């Protein structure tokens with residue numbers, strides 16, 4: 206056995222290179238610059254067509270426009286990305302890396318409580334190097350430790366890449382480096398809320414002064430680049446449901462599920478059920494577990510909302526704080542943009558709409574809003590745009606405040622004890 210280690214940037218570089226490699230040969234005319242949304246849970250690449258003014262999001266070889274930000278290594282060193290990596294995740298949890306973006310460009314103290322919790326939480330091995338940078342250690346069967354350098358031949362060699370608003374200089378830099386490692390030149394790094402506003406053309410709309418971008422992705426909640434809860438995201442909703450399912454299984458079978466593959470299956474089925482619940486009121490979770498065999502559970506939207514009630518209510522806090530920081534009242538806000546897959550959860554839309562008494566912009570899949578905007582920006586830079594605008598950045602407050610739900614606060618206290 207040999208082991209190979211990868212820092213977050215290298216994982217994301219493999220993801221990007223794999224994504225592009227799947228689609229070698231893009232529809233003509235070949236774009237000069239592409240927009241990239243390198244997300245915590247999903248990633249997308251888009252191109253802007255100067256003639257039609259439309260954005261095409263490049264699907265992967267399975268036709269999906271959002272590619273899971275997951276990279277897996279087979280024992281022989283073969284790299285799988287996206288859906289293919291997810292498909293084999295249950296069988297290969299220790300070599301399947303996800304959430305790499307949470308670690309990119311950051312350093313940790315070895316005794317940092319968050320880091321220790323992450324080390325426990327993820328099925329793969331995370332370590333720290335001498336300078337406190339996290340890296341992932343992957344065990345391979347091959348004796349050959351050298352990683353073959355892949356040359357990605359691609360029509361896309363220049364990109365605009367988006368990063369979360371709260372990313373600091375170093376995190377932006379390392380995100381850029383990930384793209385460079387994948388063979389791309391980074392023309393600009395823009396913040397995700399800015400990209401989302403660009404996607405809706407809000408930079409061209411007259412009378413728009415205040416835009417609030419509520420971004421509830423897989424792992425984070427960001428509001429308008431000004432305040433957020435960087436630990437509340439779609440994954441938290443799933444965790445709640447997971448705990449509930451495990452409790453139900455305990456009641457039924459008198460057993461606690463601890464097997465990693467079983468837990469992984471539960472996790473994936475919950476994610477699918479959550480997505481179904483955005484369009485239908487009930488979703489079936491059908492499991493086939495090593496520990497207890499087959500078992501099904503019908504999850505209703507109502508129950509999903511009950512299980513997540515306090516988390517859903519917590520969404521208002523960063524919105525309030527973002528407005529306070531910007532000296533705005535809810536009625537001052539001209540436009541609301543929702544970003545991130547979790548904003549498709551009907552209760553999230555309801556809460557935001559009720560708060561502002563105004564419905565959010567719609568029409569663009571919130572999961573694709575950021576990549577669409579990054580592509581528009583790429584079109585601007587590439588000159589394929591009738592140059593009405595230059596780059597736009599929403600004002601970003603340096604100060605970043607964190608909001609925690611009661612439960613998160615309690616976990617913090619537990620850690621301190």
Ligand SMILES: *[C@@H]1O[C@H](CO)[C@@H](O)[C@H](O)[C@H]1NC(C)=O
Pocket residue numbers: 279281282283
């Ligand atoms: C690595 O293993 C996979 C699955 O067992 C196989 O499909 C693939 O061809 C192998 N690749 C190499 C380079 O041996």
Ligand SMILES: *[C@@H]1O[C@H](CO)[C@@H](O)[C@H](O)[C@H]1NC(C)=O
Pocket residue numbers: 377378379380381382385391
């Ligand atoms: C990252 O920072 C280094 C050193 O300041 C710089 O040389 C490099 O161009 C930066 N890379 C990106 C992609 O921003």
